[in-house]
Amino acid sequence: MTDYKPTQQEINNALWSACDTFRGVVDPSEYKNYILVFLFLKYLSDVWKDHYDKYKEEYGDDEELIRRRMKRERFVLPENCSFDYLVENQNADDLGNKINKALEKIEEANYEKLEGVFRNVDFNSESNLGKTKDRNRRLKNLINDFNKKELNFRPSVIGTEDIIGNGYMYLIERFASDAGKKGGEFYTPHEVSELLAKLLKPKSGDRICDPAIGSGSLAITVAEEVDGKDFRIYGQESNGSTWALAKMNMFLHGMDAADIRWCDTLNSPDLVEDDELMKFDIVVANPPFSLDKWGKEDAKDDPYNRYSRGIPPKSRADYAFIQHMIETAKEKKGKVGVIVPHGVLFRSGAEGRIREALIKENLLEAVVGLPENLFFGTGIPAAILIFNKAKKKEDVLFIDASKGFEKGTRQNKLRQEDIDKIVETYEAVEEKDKYSYVASPDELKENDYNLNIPRYVDTFEPEAEVDIEEVQNELDTLEDELTKVQSELKNKLANLNL
Template identity: 40%
Template structure:
């Protein structure tokens, strides 16, 4: 898909979102829209792989058949079960199993005299006195629908099934197929939870649509993946009155939304990269249209690209170009995950070992997990943690033994600017801050920086976006900044123009830090001049040429008047370790040289023309009998 087509797809989806959300808050509608796009992605990939694996066995039929091919295949190979195994725990605590077989006349038979089998329907009743202690009601098990009721619950679920000690083992063909898909795709989706099935329900406004969605979301969270994706859809309230006051109106609203999405993207080639990019486009649009608060979770692509291109270059000698491999990459305030994905894009799919992210906002945390999967990152290739970075609750980062400390080859971050936080008396003993000091309560900027820097590998690079205040503020921040400079850890300071972010209009900077750096000076880049960005009505923009200039300057450590300068530590010390860029790079433009001789000649010519014009004018005045000009 071309960039133009991708932009068209993004605008189409945004148009759908903008027209359908009505009075609903943009943030609320975003969660529905992006979740449906995520379900579409999982389904398309799953069906495509299933078709390839099943080959000639994959059902093919015309448009008149509205069932999904996988549903037909499941019916042919699974629901028409010839053999099934029921496992349960009996009243003595022993594990028991029942083998049922379907004979030539499609009647069910059992090898266990303790149970009652309806030979025609396959409904089995295990008497309560044969079940696990504490069960007082018979367990009624339906083979055809794979449900269990009675001793478990009125509406059985997977959790209840496991809790009751009873499980239904599918037909062997289904088991092998799902094992294969789990190996290939790292997840499994049942036919009724595929987007194509749900979109068809939406098209006919099936009254069961809302129930199907609820079941699908729970299945994906709890069963689809080997990894734990609990709470992935926790912010999606399908019972919300924002969708409608009653079940029928909510079902109708969801039918409309899903049908519009299905129709809107039907004409586009929606491979994984395309849907992933469309997802990113929508996140950006929602961030732009939802006000400053919503923009905090999203780093605009130009800034994201600058950070990712910097950290992927060789740490000691950037002129050598991109590193071959980054084993671990961290973003400790990852938002929707766009920065991590940009690093992955720079390195290629095989150039990254694993992506690590942390996010405190539950909604954004879920967006990040979906975003990873939507871009083809397998669940084993990333780890996103929900928690407060400053409290350092993530067990993999809370290792106090230096020998066991997790370190990262590249760290990128765009943490909340000047966040108020609550350090306590013992915070100064925190291994992340020890030796540097504690950032003030009024601004956690250096707390975030020191958190990330603690986990940076000796040959790694860290790039972090911060407000300009970190460059010159005094007090505790001055002491931290001075220590970092004296230890030779601050490599580059990049000043950016104002109005680049959705969350703030202030100008920001990028600090590049290294544990071991080759040069003994600090490179300053002033990219905030009007010639170095594209002005906009609401947002300023860094174009590709502006980004390339920043990266080229960083990579070659080149100097240019009013743009970049390498500054020695002696000079920085003379300025009291103040890193305000204007102290080292003058933004004043040189006065234009005036050629006095040329200007004099121009004035003489103007005077001659004036005299000639006056003479002609006086001739006319004389003819009219009027007084002439002196």
């Protein structure tokens, strides 16, 4: 066995290079599914092979005992479903069908954990991958791309399996970046996820839920903040392909027990116990901003009474998600962290009435304004709202963190120092000049429960005094330099005319 151990960067580069097979042929929104499913298949194959070889070394030729031991694994890899089997059959005329069959058998053998995960991807699709000859060539290239030494996912080679989960997250982030507006539908930038995790501080034994879970990156980051593995993740996602990404993401991070449902959170939530919405210690989400046609017409008859504070407008579901999240947080202990567009803070009408009710119930704990251009698909700045059902004081903390970031060519990014400053201010409930302010209930009322951050955090910077003498000296210097340049230019033009 080779001593070569790929680095995270080498794995990431090899994974991104594998996408070349589809670039220019398949739409990025489609080929991400092929790449991520193949990564998942390679992971299952390499882990299975590694564990089989370990038992083979321990038990020799006793295949019956080895089989019994392998049945105790996290998953089952049926015969003729491994990546090695596909390598051996890479020249088959029906290669796409062979891959489909392998995935189907894997799903059947691991029904409780992987039911439906591969139903949205077809490796024999003519419309996506071309006619038979071209399709087989592309699939063969894909197999060879994943057969590189950098993509050996055997635990005995790479050590911790976190490196695979990191690679998967890396790909999802790259796909989100390339997907433009649609990228924000399935991925929350890691730094924002980390910030939310540190603000909510989940602890051992907590039930964590993301009702708009996307590919699962936010929920995983929040769960990883827990000291140890004693937590449960729950989630809901309305897009079938994105739901599958979340299921695989959880599996690759060793979070097989995550309960992720494919459903419409606002219209038909599936996380229900005894005809009541399930309750959680931590509820976190980056829901779609101002979702239109979210189901207002049925909200008045909501069986879970989520809209007792008011029904949001038909064209903006922001407060529908917020109210759902609050209703699913455990009484007297649950915390909610939600990413919202700034309009949520100040829009009037039905949203204003809902906002007023939430503040009067003393649920809102903090408002954090974020920098612009942090999220995929939108350059607008967003905010984080923290609700706390165990809140004691009636004040609300406002933080204007809009100026703390690292500028990027396509996307801005929170630095670690920016995250730390927000978290420290939140935990200390501290007022800082031009950065944070603690507003009393009376002040909130005086402002008609408008939460627009500039109403509370004074960020005005007075113009610097102008030194007239210094400015005049600079003008004199510029005039002297201009006179000199004009003289030189006049001499050169005169020489040209000779």
